[in-house]
Amino acid sequence: MKAKYFMLVLNTAPLTPLADFDLLLIPTCKGLLKTRSKCPISLKQEDPELFNLIEHEKWRQFSSLELIASENFTSLAVMEANGSILTNKYSEGLPGARYYGGNEYIDQIENLCKKRALEAFRLNSEEWGVNVQPYSGSTANFAALTGMLEPNSRIMGLDLPSGGHLTHGYQTDKKKISSSSIYFQSMPYQVDPVTGYVDYEKLETNTHLFRPKLIICGASAYPRDWDYKKLRAIADGHQSYLMADIAHISGLVASGVQNNPFEYCDVVTTTTHKTLRGPRAGLIFYRKVAGQAKADSLESKIDFAVFPSTQGGPHNNTIAAIAVALKQAATPEFVAYAKQVIANSKQLASCLISRGYRLTTDGSDNHLLLWDLKPIGITGSKMEKVCDMMGITLNKNSVVGDKSAVSPGGIRIGTSALTSRGFVEADFKVVADFLNEAVELAVEIQASVPGGSKLLKDFAVTAAESPKIQELRSKVEAFAITFPMPGVDTSNIVKPQ
Structure with a gap:
């Protein structure tokens, strides 16, 4: 029928x-x-409920000040590639050696992405190779470790409270947190508790005791550049691998405005969505050794570690979007962007320091700042909450001296995303004014919490009742919507009801 x-x-x-x-x-x-x-049926027709939520998120991004250091805005071209028909195709394996048929164009796309990755970082294909299939920076790191090391090998990475990343071997006295600490023996190194800079001397001393197979440099919340030459010398003292995780600064490295890890490291990993302004994914670069047997090479070991050891089929749509972002990263315009990111970061640091606030290392060499709120008597989680309510997104973050990552004493601020929207130094002076108002309001709200409670939930209830929150929210919104947003025709954005 x-x-x-x-x-x-x-x-x-x-x-x-x-x-x-x-x-x-x-x-x-x-x-x-x-x-x-x-x-074809559009998303708006097919699923108006989800479409409406996306429209709300679009307005949030447009009408807010994005200061999360690990976020950025991609171009329309990147989004078009990422949302393309390539999402339909399965392509397990590498170009020319797939487990499925019909990959002749997928192979060309992935090879183009690999070629552009090497070009963006000015690398010789005879000396370096790259795997562009990792789904994220975390999976890229674990695949790199899996390819380089045997289980239970010893690794040393920057401790999480010192600004390192979870995937660099983080663990606590009670629990191994990351797979990097579960499957490998980890001994972290730290920053100097006074200066906030990486303590290279103590790191070298500890390598003589721990004798690591791998030293990881790079961070999630470190406002200064890295001395890769010194780290190479330390690694060579024990015939250790040296790996740089440049997830946060890869766009700055590609632009030549940060030190170059490729001169000294064996492996370099990165995400593609932070300062590189691509889709959310990861890359693994590996050094080639002339005359080395293929089975013993990092290329063979790392490619095998990505697939089939730790991942399934690559996301071809995302790889295409990475290729677009890498083409953009190789332009003079991108170099100008990277320079402006750092100029804005230094401007924001100067404004906050001039108001008497304390920043870890007293400033920044890159795209981020670490603001120590302990002298003010407010936690990072409460400052994050107030800022979120007034349309400023940033994140709580551990700073030197903290004992808890859940309720840390600081916040992390990044300039990459707003620089993509066209912000320059003068605009970050306005941002500094908003942040100053936010911290003053946070202190005021904390003092008025009933019963003197220090709990975040009680703080949030009191903050929600403050008329100043909405007043500041309106000021932030009026300022934010005067700027363009990459990938979006802002003239057509309407505030959802």
């Missing part, structure tokens, strides 16, 4: 366009017709 009903509809009087049939068909026939229709 269903098929007969379907034929009846197709032979009735002329109804055009085909979408008009939607009004007549029962659900099963409607679904069948859609698969044959020449009129």
Whole structure:
């Protein structure tokens, strides 16, 4: 009966366009017709509930000040590639050696991405190779470790409270937190508790005791550049691998405005969505050794570690989007962007320091700042909450001397995203004014919490009742919407109701 009903509809009087049939068909026939229709159904038509949520998120991004150091805005071209038909294709394996057929164009796309990755970082293909399949920076790091090391090998990475990343071997006295500490023996190194800079001398001393197979440099919250030459000398003292995780600064490295880890490291990993302004994914670069047997090479070991050891089929749509971002990263315009990111970071640091606030290392060499709020008597989680309510997104973060990552004494601020929206030094003076108002309001709210409670939930309730929150929110919104946003025609953005 269903098929007969379907034929009846197709032979009735002329109804055009085909979408008009939607009004007549029962659900099963409607679904069948859609698969044959020449009129694709948009997200707005298919799922208005989800479409509406996306529109709200679009407005939030447009009307807010994005200061999370690990976020950025991609171009329309990147988003088009990431949302393309390439999402339909399975392609387990490497170009030229897939487990599925029909990959002739996918192979070309992945090879183009690899070529552009080497070009963006000015690397010789005879000396370096790259795997562009990791789903994220975390999976890239674990695959790199899996390729380089045997289980239970010893690694040393910057401690999380010192600004390191979870995947660099973080653990506590009670629990191994990351897979890097579960499957490998980890001994972290730290920053100097006074200066906030990496303590290279203590790191070298500890390598003589621990004798690591791998030293990881790079961080999630470190406002200064790295001395890769010194780290190479330390690693060579024990025939250790040296790996740089440049997830946060890869766009700055590609632009030549930060030190170059490729001169000294064996492996370099990165995400693609922070200062590199691509989609959310990861890359693994590995050094090639002339005359080395392929089975013993980092290329062979790391490629195998990515697939089939730790991942399934690559996300071809994302790889295409990475290729677009890497093409953009190799332009003079991107170099100018990277220089402006650092100029804005230094401007914001100067403004905050001039108001008497304390920053870890007293400033920044890159795209981020660490603001120590302990002298003010407010936690990073409370400052984050107030800022979120007034339309400024940033994150709580451990600073030197903290004992808890859940309720740390500081916040992390990044300049990459707002620089992508066209912010320059003068605009970051306004941002500094907003941040100053936020911290003053946070202190005021904390003093008025009933019963003197220090709990975040009680603080949040009191903050929500403050008329100053909405007043500041309106000021932030009025300022933010005067700037463009990459990838979006802001003239068509309407505030959702």
